[in-house]
Amino acid sequence: MEHITSTPTVKGPAERFTGDVYLNMIEAPTEPAHLAAGLVRFTPGARTNWHSHALGQVLYVTDGVGMVGTRDGSVARISAGETLKCPAGEEHWHGATDTTLMAHIALVVGDGTGGDGTTWLEPVTDEQYNNALADI
Numbered sequence: 307m308e309h310i311t312s313t314p315t316v317k318g319p320a321e322r323f324t325g326d327v328y329l330n331m332i333e334a335p336t337e338p339a340h341l342a343a344g345l346v347r348f349t350p351g352a353r354t355n356w357h358s359h360a361l362g363q364v365l366y367v368t369d370g371v372g373m374v375g376t377r378d379g380s381v382a383r384i385s386a387g388e389t390l391k392c393p394a395g396e397e398h399w400h401g402a403t404d405t406t407l408m409a410h411i412a413l414v415v416g417d418g419t420g421g422d423g424t425t426w427l428e429p430v431t432d433e434q435y436n437n438a439l440a441d442i
C-alpha cells in the first residue's frame with residue numbers, strides 16, 4: 307500500500323485556465339494503467355481553456371454548481387453529486403458559474419505517451435462564457 311496523507315494545492319496555470327483555479331493531483335499517469343486523477347476547484351467565473359482528451363474524461367462534481375460547454379454551443383449545468391463523461395477527442399471546457407464555485411474530481415486515462423492525453427487550446431472568451439451562463 308501507499309498511503310498519501312496530503313497533496314499540495316497548486317494554482318492552475320494561466321495558459322490553461324481563466325480566473326482562479328486550484329489543483330490537487332491525486333494520481334499522475336504511470337505504467338501500465340496511465341490513470342490521471344485530480345481535484346480541481348474553480349472559483350466563481352473561473353474555467354478551463356478549450357481542450358480535448360485523447361481517451362475521454364470523467365468528471366465527478368464534489369461541490370457547487372458549474373458548467374461544461376462544447377463547440378456546438380451546448381452547455382450542461384453540473385452540480386455536486388453528478389458525473390459528466392466527455393467523449394474521446396471532443397473539444398470542451400468546464401468551470402464554475404459566475405456566482406458559485408465548483409469543484410470536481412477529474413479522471414482521465416493517458417494514451418501511453420507519458421502525459422495524460424489532454425490537448426490544450428485557446429481560452430474560453432467572456433462572450434462564450436456569458437452565452438453558456440444564459441443557457442443554464
Ligand code: MN
Binds near residue numbers: 357359392398
Ligand atoms: Mn476536460
